[in-house]
Amino acid sequence: MKFQTIIVGGGLAGLTAGLALQKKGISCAIISSGENALHFSSGTFSGDCPEETVRLFEEAGIVLKGDPAKDSWRLTPSGSMQKVRLAFEDVTLYPSEKINATNVLIANPEGFIDFPTAFIADGISQQGIPCKVKSFSLPCLKLLRESPSEMRSVGIAKKLDGCIEEVAECIKGLLDGEDLVILPQVFGLASPEPVRALRAAIPAEINFIGTMPPSVPGIRVQLQLKKAFERAGGTFLMGDTAIMAEIADGTVRFIRTKNLDSHILSADNYILASGTFFSKGLTSSMQKISEPLFGLDVECPEERTEWYSEDFFAPQPYMAAGVKTDKDLHPLRDGQPISNLYAAGSILAGKKNAGMALTSTFKVVKKIAL
């Protein structure tokens, strides 16, 4: 099978690259093994984000709040405030390190333990704002509650998205003059409509805060990007893994995947957006950190003892490991760039956040679509 561009990895970088390229008329295939960092997302993007992000996401039906070039603040599940650039529409952003409220209600489905209400309440109280925690119970959650392992964010969202009016009535019944209601991110799995409907129905600001993974808004955004990519004509090979790449004379000739073992996939250009250790874009043995598909040069400390810091709270050097590239983001193999291969996202060496993933992605898109 022949495409103009083949992308390895269907996370934020791979999907954004695929969607942007398809929109420019460049036929793409994305090979995507599975879970990616969006599935664990806080619902916010940190780091400088390119201007193009907001428009491209909007075309995919995804509303991003905030300014891609200016910091806003979000309330985190630990009750602290964190600088971010952009946020999914679930999250309320604040212009300073203080939430904008005079009286807060944190409302949590009864029996849901993946939402740290005590930390959030403590953080808000430390800002000098009164805060109460209440739980609500709905008949549709009864079965889930009977099996605690089912009482997880995605399972709850599947139930609550189907009865938003009841949820709204329940929360209105808990209100006692509060002007901010904090809810866990357990709404809007397949579309943002439940989030919007709750905001419209409840007479107070609503801020949806992250839960323990999986991330409901992250899964939704990944699905929206995937659908937009497919609508634009892209081919998404879901659940497939690139297992072998043929390289000759400094160019990639073709890729083989696990599911299409009798076919080769070839393209004019290839993008490696396979993420970091978490997504198996990088692997490690006792001796070294490697990029497993193309055998690329990896930037990381030589000695294993330098991969990590003894201080648990210090930045861990292995977290910054990634593939080496030239200035045009062509990865190096034995010190030489591969001319039709680009690297984008957290597979690159250095700081890992959404801003960095998106900046490198749009840079690669511009190179390919020249």
Ligand SMILES: Cc1cc2nc3c(=O)[nH]c(=O)nc-3n(C[C@H](O)[C@H](O)[C@H](O)COP(=O)(O)OP(=O)(O)OC[C@H]3O[C@@H](n4cnc5c(N)ncnc54)[C@H](O)[C@@H]3O)c2cc1C
């Ligand atoms: C758990 C976690 C949570 C994060 N949360 C945030 C956040 O809230 N905000 C923020 O700004 N940053 C966050 N980050 C930083 C994150 O790195 C970036 O935001 C960004 O999402 C990374 O996107 P990516 O596409 O480069 O990689 P990934 O999201 O890791 O996607 C890589 C994809 O490639 C696939 N893949 C790997 N190898 C192959 C192969 N051989 N064949 C086919 N597919 C393959 C993987 O299965 C995966 O789907 C988080 C990182 C992690 C690890």
